Amino acid sequence: MTPFVYARADSLGETIAAGAAPDSAFLAGGTELLNWLRLGIAGPARIIDISRLDGLDQIEALPGGGLRIGALTHLNDVAQHELVMRDYPVLSQAILNAASPQLRNLATIGGNLLQKTRCAYFRAEEQLPCNKRRLGSGCSALHGINDNHAIFGWTEDCIATQPSDPAVALAALDAVIVTAHRSGGRRIPAAEFHLLPDTRPEADNVLQQGELITAIELPAPAPRSAYLKVRERESYEYAIVSAAAVLEMDGRTIRRAGLALGSVALRPWRLSAAEERLAGADVGDREALSTAIEQSFAEARPLLQNAYKIELAKTAALRAIERAARMPS
Amino acid sequence: MDFHDRHLLRLRVNGEDHSLSDLDPRVTLLDLLRERLHLTGTKKGCNFGECGACTVHLDGRRVNACMILAVSAEGREVTTIEGLADGDALHPVQQAFIDHDGFQCGFCTPGQVMSAAALIEEGHTGSDAEIREWMSGNLCRCSAYPQIVEAVRAAAGRASQ
Numbered sequence A: 001m002t003p004f005v006y007a008r009a010d011s012l013g014e015t016i017a018a019g020a021a022p023d024s025a026f027l028a029g030g031t032e033l034l035n036w037l038r039l040g041i042a043g044p045a046r047i048i049d050i051s052r053l054d055g056l057d058q059i060e061a062l063p064g065g066g067l068r069i070g071a072l073t074h075l076n077d078v079a080q081h082e083l084v085m086r087d088y089p090v091l092s093q094a095i096l097n098a099a100s101p102q103l104r105n106l107a108t109i110g111g112n113l114l115q116k117t118r119c120a121y122f123r124a125e126e127q128l129p130c131n132k133r134r135l136g137s138g139c140s141a142l143h144g145i146n147d148n149h150a151i152f153g154w155t156e157d158c159i160a161t162q163p164s165d166p167a168v169a170l171a172a173l174d175a176v177i178v179t180a181h182r183s184g185g186r187r188i189p190a191a192e193f194h195l196l197p198d199t200r201p202e203a204d205n206v207l208q209q210g211e212l213i214t215a216i217e218l219p220a221p222a223p224r225s226a227y228l229k230v231r232e233r234e235s236y237e238y239a240i241v242s243a244a245a246v247l248e249m250d251g252r253t254i255r256r257a258g259l260a261l262g263s264v265a266l267r268p269w270r271l272s273a274a275e276e277r278l279a280g281a282d283v284g285d286r287e288a289l290s291t292a293i294e295q296s297f298a299e300a301r302p303l304l305q306n307a308y309k310i311e312l313a314k315t316a317a318l319r320a321i322e323r324a325a326r327m328p329s
Numbered sequence B: 001m002d003f004h005d006r007h008l009l010r011l012r013v014n015g016e017d018h019s020l021s022d023l024d025p026r027v028t029l030l031d032l033l034r035e036r037l038h039l040t041g042t043k044k045g046c047n048f049g050e051c052g053a054c055t056v057h058l059d060g061r062r063v064n065a066c067m068i069l070a071v072s073a074e075g076r077e078v079t080t081i082e083g084l085a086d087g088d089a090l091h092p093v094q095q096a097f098i099d100h101d102g103f104q105c106g107f108c109t110p111g112q113v114m115s116a117a118a119l120i121e122e123g124h125t126g127s128d129a130e131i132r133e134w135m136s137g138n139l140c141r142c143s144a145y146p147q148i149v150e151a152v153r154a155a156a157g158r159a160s161q
Ligand SMILES: Cc1cc2nc3c(=O)[nH]c(=O)nc-3n(C[C@H](O)[C@H](O)[C@H](O)COP(=O)(O)OP(=O)(O)OC[C@H]3O[C@@H](n4cnc5c(N)ncnc54)[C@H](O)[C@@H]3O)c2cc1C
Pocket: A025, A026, A027, A028, A029, A030, A031, A032, A033, A034, A071, A072, A097, A098, A099, A100, A103, A106, A107, A108, A109, A110, A111, A112, A113, A114, A115, A163, A164, A165, A166, A211, A212, A213, A214, A236, A237, A238, A239, B048, B049, B050
């Protein structure tokens, strides 16, 4: 780790003022940042510990329906919150399938969205060609080991995936990420928060230097929702693919569907074409569901080693829909 | 905001207050426990948050000590494996690991025991599957998993199922 100076933040105002200086980094749970420091992925000169900022670790119902989750709420506390379990099971399930119980006691929901790809070349202890580590150095994975890389939205500059589980649920839920910044805050739709590699392959998300996530807002309750994570072992592992489904139903008929896939692109991948076709479908009609899902795979592009992920992703989407339909409303 | 490259840290570890001066902010809680307080029961396995060997309780919650900057734990209370027993009386989880042969080499054991003690408090012992899931953050290279589940189940006071 390169040396840094450290300070604990007491107020939001001083946090966003100090964070705006280049070379500053926020520390929340530390479960990503510490590994970046160890691997040389980040080397900030100043660390601003935001973990004790007041009022950012609360979960509260919003006046018009919906829920506001403070960015510093620990993952275990979000997932096991009564209202999240009852009204947003897709988010609770996504979180409980992420990382380990100990890590979830440290990790925050805001920090989770800022995790970087698990691409092994990116996380290597020795520097390998990787445009996300050093822009212009190339992509080792493109002609290397890429069996778990992207099937959507990749470019030859970077074929990695975003590994967050909660982000997939938030994208399917149409959640909003609320930020504060010295030049004013914003509200960012969760599905537009992460960046594809087509413009700036080194960037992961739309946040500016010093922009602080303060909360995540969920729209109206989505009790008919579910998350499905496919991985190489049963527990404590990143996804090969995952799927989040959010349904509104009239009896057995799907009125509206929100669908997103995880670990298939550098952002949670919304299946918009499929969602359109699903409206009006009978949830018991597997063929209709599969045909609808198929619509969103016209743009899928496999790499040398990962064509299997296309089939896996279609099946995961189908099963997530079926699981969501079985949830009590 | 006051940035410093050396810090004074006050911390309560296993019921004892410590005041540590001249602390480099890069030092993790794990290294502080092992190298400054000489509490070497907490193990350093991966140092990347992956193995759970460094599990301790921070204000009563289980966490990976390798993922925490010591300086950020100012004013908090830490319990390590050395602080779990009540004098000579072992914690029920420690006794259960002995009774059920919950280890071979023992390297992962302090972390397993700390995790299991917390898991029982959390109430995640409804079934063997639930125990396995909520113990999944503690890897055991010797693969003593079946005995570990038995030990946790026994410590939680449930009959074999
Ligand atoms: C072994 C292991 C396994 C894991 N498995 C999974 C998994 O299966 N699924 C999954 O989804 N995740 C997984 N994770 C990732 C884990 O969930 C993230 O590391 C964690 O959520 C990050 O949150 P944090 O609070 O610790 O972030 P930190 O490490 O504190 O911060 C990460 C980054 O976000 C910035 N930041 C943090 N909070 C804010 C904020 N409020 N506003 C602006 N910037 C902020 C920091 O400056 C830093 O750049 C795993 C991690 C480990 C170590």
